[in-house]
Amino acid sequence: MEILRSISELGKLRGPIFLAIGVFDGVHLGHRAVISTSAQHAQAANGTPVVVTFDPHPEKVLRPEKAPHLLTASQHKISLIRALGVRHLLIITFDKQFAATEPEDFVHELVTHSKPLREICVGHQWSFGKNRRGNLELLGKLGARWNFDVVGIPAVKLPSGEIVSSTAIRRAVEAGDLAKAAEMLGRDYTILGTVVRGDNLGKKLGFPTANLSAHSEQFPPNGVYFAEAILKGKTYPGVVNLGYRPTVSSERSDRVLEIHLFDFERDIYGENLEVRFIRYLRPEKRFENVDALVRQIERDVQQARSLSAA
Secondary structure (H helix, E strand, C coil): CEEECCHHHHHHCCCCEEEEECCCCCCCHHHHHHHHHHHHHHHHCCCEEEEEEEECCHHHHHCHHHCCCECCCHHHHHHHHHHCCCCEEEEEECCHHHHCCCHHHHHHHHHHHCCCEEEEEEECCCCECHHHCECHHHHHHHHHHHCCEEEEECCCECCCCCECCHHHHHHHHHHCCHHHHHHHHCCCCEEEEEEECCCCHHHHCCCCCEEEEECCECCCCCEEEEEEEEECCEEEEEEEEEECCCCCCCCCCCCEEEEEECCCCCCCCCCEEEEEEEEEEECCCCCCCHHHHHHHHHHHHHHHHHHHHC
16 A cells, blocks of 8 residues: 655546545544445546545644544554555645645645546545535535535444444443444454563563553453454454553553463564454452462463353
8 A cells, every 4th residue: 555645646646536535533334435435436437546534633633632542543544444455545644734724725735736636535524624614515616616526425324323433433442332333343443552561570470461552542441351462464362451450550550451462472572463352351350469360360361262262
């Protein structure tokens, strides 16, 4: 997949250009509908489809104090979009200067550098430009002015009638409803993190763990999970502990995300792991001593191994 970093780079692509634009946090079923529709229209017209997204998430610039935890930080989002078979991804840096761009100016720049721009596909409630003044109606008027088509994808709903959205998925993950999150995502919920050095406590207890520095993504509730880690395209089963480790930590610090991978002994410091949460096993709790903790970890691992073999 080719990653473009400026709108002007659209000029090097063969036209007509079909743009699927959105923040795409989570790359959920609604986002996939935007991306796949644009790709289908491009294929029918022998054009070039391009996915356009923004980094960082606009809320982190516009309202940092209220910015939500992400479902997918940028690196994770790129990986998921690549997995959809996308060949061209334009990532626009979202800063205060870009946020002040009038919607007409933004679209005019897309038109200027596409040779030619044939279509823009977005979600039906997408807003853009200064003060979020741009919307589907304005986009349609600009399309008529500059001769490109506009497609607004209606909301994608679950069989229950609930609308798929990043906000709804975030709430489901936070509440531990991973089944609902997976239904809206079209995949199991995962967190991407970089393996960092910890205190080696797991190794001392006989269960070495990889400590992950998550990229600002939404955590499910604290507890122990049967999980899988994806490393360079290969999947490894294991047990995740998420929380504050009350038995061995005397003071409450940041939440720790650590995973014990079965029969795994490689040094992977600095590597990125994508952790897939499969089954909640038990809540985090304080044990009377370390020996009791070790006995419980042994039971957790045994239960997770049984689930892995099923």
